[in-house]
Amino acid sequence: MKTDVILDDGAVEPTSRRSVGRPRTLDAAPASLAQVLALIRDDTANTRPDLEAASGLSRAVVVDRLAALTTLGLIEEAGTGRSTGGRAPKRLSFRADAGALLVATIDRSSIAVGVADLRGQVLAEHHEAADFSAGPLAILDRLTTLFLWLMEEQGGKERIWGVGLALPGPVEPGAATASADLGDEWTSLDLASELAYRTGALAFIRSGTEMMTVGELKAGDGASDMLYVKLGRSIGAGIVIGGHLHRGVQGAAGLIGHVQTSETSAAICRCGKRGCLESIVGSDAVARDGRAGAERGESRYLAEALARSGDVTAADVANGAHLGDAFCADLAARCGRLVGESLAPFANLLNPSLIVIGGGMVQAGDILLAAVREAVYRDAHPMVTRDLRIMRSRIGGSAGLLGAAQVAADELFRPETLQRWIPYGSPRRLPEITERAAAARARHRLKIAERLTAPPPAPPAGM
Amino acid sequence: MSFAGLGPHGERATPADRIALTEEDAAAARAGRFNLAVVLHTTTSDWSRQELAGIVTALGSHGAAVVEVADCGFDSDQQNRELRRLAATNVDAVISIPIGNAVVAQAHRAVAHAGKKLILLDNAPTGLIPGADYAGVVSCDNFGLGAIAAELLSPYLPEEGVAGILTYGVDFFATKEREIAFRKWIDQNRPDVTLVRAKFQTIEETGPAFDRLLAENDDLDGIFVAWDVPAVKTVGAIRGRRRSLPITTVDLGQEVAQHLAAGGPVKGVAAQRPYEQGMAAGNAALLALIGRQLPSWIVLPGFPVTKANVVEAYQVVWHAPAPAGLLRARRDP
Numbered sequence: 001m002k003t004d005v006i007l008d009d010g011a012v013e014p015t016s017r018r019s020v021g022r023p024r025t026l027d028a029a030p031a032s033l034a035q036v037l038a039l040i041r042d043d044t045a046n047t048r049p050d051l052e053a054a055s056g057l058s059r060a061v062v063v064d065r066l067a068a069l070t071t072l073g074l075i076e077e078a079g080t081g082r083s084t085g086g087r088a089p090k091r092l093s094f095r096a097d098a099g100a101l102l103v104a105t106i107d108r109s110s111i112a113v114g115v116a117d118l119r120g121q122v123l124a125e126h127h128e129a130a131d132f133s134a135g136p137l138a139i140l141d142r143l144t145t146l147f148l149w150l151m152e153e154q155g156g157k158e159r160i161w162g163v164g165l166a167l168p169g170p171v172e173p174g175a176a177t178a179s180a181d182l183g184d185e186w187t188s189l190d191l192a193s194e195l196a197y198r199t200g201a202l203a204f205i206r207s208g209t210e211m212m213t214v215g216e217l218k219a220g221d222g223a224s225d226m227l228y229v230k231l232g233r234s235i236g237a238g239i240v241i242g243g244h245l246h247r248g249v250q251g252a253a254g255l256i257g258h259v260q261t262s263e264t265s266a267a268i269c270r271c272g273k274r275g276c277l278e279s280i281v282g283s284d285a286v287a288r289d290g291r292a293g294a295e296r297g298e299s300r301y302l303a304e305a306l307a308r309s310g311d312v313t314a315a316d317v318a319n320g321a322h323l324g325d326a327f328c329a330d331l332a333a334r335c336g337r338l339v340g341e342s343l344a345p346f347a348n349l350l351n352p353s354l355i356v357i358g359g360g361m362v363q364a365g366d367i368l369l370a371a372v373r374e375a376v377y378r379d380a381h382p383m384v385t386r387d388l389r390i391m392r393s394r395i396g397g398s399a400g401l402l403g404a405a406q407v408a409a410d411e412l413f414r415p416e417t418l419q420r421w422i423p424y425g426s427p428r429r430l431p432e433i434t435e436r437a438a439a440a441r442a443r444h445r446l447k448i449a450e451r452l453t454a455p456p457p458a459p460p461a462g463m
Numbered sequence: 464m465s466f467a468g469l470g471p472h473g474e475r476a477t478p479a480d481r482i483a484l485t486e487e488d489a490a491a492a493r494a495g496r497f498n499l500a501v502v503l504h505t506t507t508s509d510w511s512r513q514e515l516a517g518i519v520t521a522l523g524s525h526g527a528a529v530v531e532v533a534d535c536g537f538d539s540d541q542q543n544r545e546l547r548r549l550a551a552t553n554v555d556a557v558i559s560i561p562i563g564n565a566v567v568a569q570a571h572r573a574v575a576h577a578g579k580k581l582i583l584l585d586n587a588p589t590g591l592i593p594g595a596d597y598a599g600v601v602s603c604d605n606f607g608l609g610a611i612a613a614e615l616l617s618p619y620l621p622e623e624g625v626a627g628i629l630t631y632g633v634d635f636f637a638t639k640e641r642e643i644a645f646r647k648w649i650d651q652n653r654p655d656v657t658l659v660r661a662k663f664q665t666i667e668e669t670g671p672a673f674d675r676l677l678a679e680n681d682d683l684d685g686i687f688v689a690w691d692v693p694a695v696k697t698v699g700a701i702r703g704r705r706r707s708l709p710i711t712t713v714d715l716g717q718e719v720a721q722h723l724a725a726g727g728p729v730k731g732v733a734a735q736r737p738y739e740q741g742m743a744a745g746n747a748a749l750l751a752l753i754g755r756q757l758p759s760w761i762v763l764p765g766f767p768v769t770k771a772n773v774v775e776a777y778q779v780v781w782h783a784p785a786p787a788g789l790l791r792a793r794r795d796p
Contacts, residue, residue, distance in 0.1 A: 112473055123565065124589055124634065126643060127473035128606065145650065149643065219592075301481075308478070315475030319758055323481055360475065365756050394592050396759070397473025 030419035032057055036065040037413055040075055040094045041119065047081035047089035066092065072425060073098050096121065099161035099426070100154050101408045102199060104143050105208055105400035108132045108168050108233040109283075111139065112397065113146040115154050116405035118161065118412070120218065124150070125401050132168070136178075136189050144198045151199075161427050162412045163195050163203040164404030166211035168234060170252035176205065179250065190440065196433045197440035204411045208400050209254060212393075213238025213245060215403030216356050219395045223354035227346060228393075229256070231339065231359035234270075235278045239350065257282065259342050277342050281335040283314030283360055289331055290317040299327035318363035332364035333371045340375025347380040347388065358393035365392075468606025468640055470760030471587040477758035479601065479743035484525065484750065491753040493526035499748060500549050502542060502559035506534040508692055509716035510737045513781070514584070517741020518558060525749055530554060537665065539563040539633075546570035549579075556580035556748045564588050564634040572596045580751040582744050586636030593759035598751035601744040601761045605637045605713075608733040608765040609644030612711040615731025615767055616685050617653055619709035624684035625657045627676050629669065629697060631689050632662035638689045641713060645687050659683070669696035677704075685709040691716035691732070698728050715768055715780045724773050724792030732768040734780055739763055 039045040045054040069075045078093040096117040114125035169181035176192030195203035213228040228238035235257030239246040257278030269276035291312040294302035301320035320328030421427040466476040535542040568588035581597040631638040661676035688694035694712035715734040722729040768776040777785040
C-alpha cells in the first residue's frame, strides 16, 4: 500500500508505510510512540536515558520511537542534557510549531477565535459580539472568515492540524453535533464535517463550560479536584476529579443552572421549569433586573447606560457593582449568594480543593465573590470548607480558547488518534477528513440546488 | 454610545468616563505622592504627544509625577530592556503600550511581578492575565475605528470594486482589530467589494508596501491604512501616479488633518481621542495605586471625520483652535 509523508521541508515523498519511522513498530505499538511523545511534550523527560527511565521501555524501543518521531518532524535535538558520567546525552524537544491549531468558542452573545501551537499554547486571540439567533450556518460562516484570516496570518492552511470548538451547551462524548439543548438547527448539523470542509482539519467539540474548565486547569496552580462555575447567560459547572474532567454520559455533567433556588420567580427557564438558578441569576435575568432598576431610578449608573445604548446588559450591572453603584452591588451580592447556596451541596458531594468562578458576571469583582464564599462556607460541611479556596477565574474570557487548544492538542496526540494519522505523516491527510469534507460539500450543493429549483414566492395579494 | 469591540480576553467595555476619582480617592492619591513611568512606542507622533499630555495632566492633578518617559522607537527589544530596567527602579507604576504581542509579554509581566502597578494602553499581550499581570487596559474602541474607516471608504468604492488594506506587519492587537473590523464591515455591507492586503514592518516600508499592492492589483479603487503616519506616507506614494486613490485611516494627526481639509486622497479618518485616553490611563493608574480593583477593559469611542467636520473634530481631539489650512476647508467645503 502506498501513502505520502510530508517531510520537514514540506516536500511530499511517496514511500511505503514500512519505511517511515519503522512503521512496522508504529503499527504495532502506537501506545509506546504516544507515551514517548507525551513525555517529551510535557517536558517530563528530554533525553534518551530519562525517557527509558520514565517510560519503562527498553533502549531499543525508545531509540526506534525517537527515530520515528524525528522523521515525522515532531521532535528535534535541542542541545545536550545532564551527563551522569559518560558523554552528555542529546536533549530532545517537542516541535510545538510543526503545525498549528485553530480554536473557537461560540457563546450566546459572542464568539472568539484563536490560534495555538501544538502544545496548546494560545498565540493570538480575537473576540467579537455575535448574534447566536442568526443560526449555526451564519455563525460558522463568520468563524470561517476569521479562521481564514488567522490561517493567512499563520502561514497557510496546511499548517492547521486540528480545531477545538466550544459550544454553548452540552456535547455528547464522541458526537460531531450539538446536543438537543441548542435546538434543531444546531443538532441537525454535523459540525465536525462542516469544520473538515472549511479547514481541512480534525475537529474536537465540547461544551463551553468543559473547555473553560480545561483552560482553568491548565492555567491553574495544580488543584486536581476542582469545580469551575461559569456565570453567563447559561450557568454551568465543570467538574475535575483527580485531574480529569468528568463529562457525564451525555456530556451534560454540571448543569447547575437548573437546580432550584431558595427564591421564587415567575420567569420560566429555558428548560421549561420555574425557579431554576439560571432563570434568576443568568445574565438575561440580571440584565432584566438591571433595566427595571434603571427605569425606576434606583441606579444612576444603569440609567446612564440605558440612556447611552438604549439597553442594560449584565456587563453593565457587573461594571456598576465594580465601580461602587449601590443598586448594582446589591444585585451582584444577591447573585453571589444564590450561586453559593446552589454550590454548597456540590461542594459536599465532591469535596473540591478549589472552586473557580468565571463568566461575564465575575466582572462584578469582589462583591459577587464575597457573597459566593459566604454562602458556601455557611451552608457546606465544615470539613469540606476547611481548606476550600473560592477564586475568580484567572484567565477570564480566554479560558474557553485555552481549554479548546489544550483539548485539541491532547486529542491529536492520544495513542488512538496518533495510530490513525501517523502513517499519513499529518492529521490533515486522514481519509476521514476528506470523507467528512465531501459530505459537507455535498450537503451545501444540495441546499443551493434546492434554492435554485424552489418555486418563486407567491405574488402579494391584489396583484 | 455603545462599543463595537470586546477586550483582549472578551471583556465587555467599561466606558472610560466612568473611571474617575472620588474626593476620598483623590485625597488618598495625593497622600501617596506616586512616581510613574510611561513607556511608549514613540514620543514623536501626534497621538503619543496627546496621550502623554493626558497622562501627565491626570497625574499632576492628583499629586503624582511622571518621572520618566521611555521612547522605544517601535522596537520591541528596546521596550523589553526599558521595562526590565524600570522593574528594578523605585517607580510605583508603569503605563505602557505593548509593542507587539508575545515578544513583550514577559517583560511586562516582570513589571507587575516587581510589585508595580501596570496599566496597558490599547492591548494586552497574549498570556498576560488581568489582575495578576496588569491592572487594566485603557484603549480606544479599535474594532469600532476599523468599521468607521470602512464606512467612510465605501462611497468611493465602485460596484465590484477592489479595496486595499495597508496594515502593520507586527503582531499588534489594536491594528489587527481595526483590520478585522474593516473586513467585517465590508463583508456585511459591501459583499461586492474584493479585499487585498499588503503589510509594512516599519513606517519607512509603507511606500514600498503600497507600490507592491498596486503592482499586484492595478485595479485598486481605494485603500485603508492602519493609522495616520503611514497614511501620510501613502499619500506621498500616490503623488506623481496617473490616478489618485481614496484613502481612509485612523487617528486625526496634524498632517493627515491637513490632507483631509485640502480635499486630496484622504477622504475620511476614524479619530481617536488620545488626550482623553491618557487622562483615563492616568486616573486608572492612580486608582490601582490606592488599591482599587479596575475593570480590565476601559474604552473610549472613536468618531468619524471627513472634510465637512474636520475643524470641529480637530478642536475636540487637539483641544486647540484649528490651523488656517483647516479653516479654509470650512469656508470652502
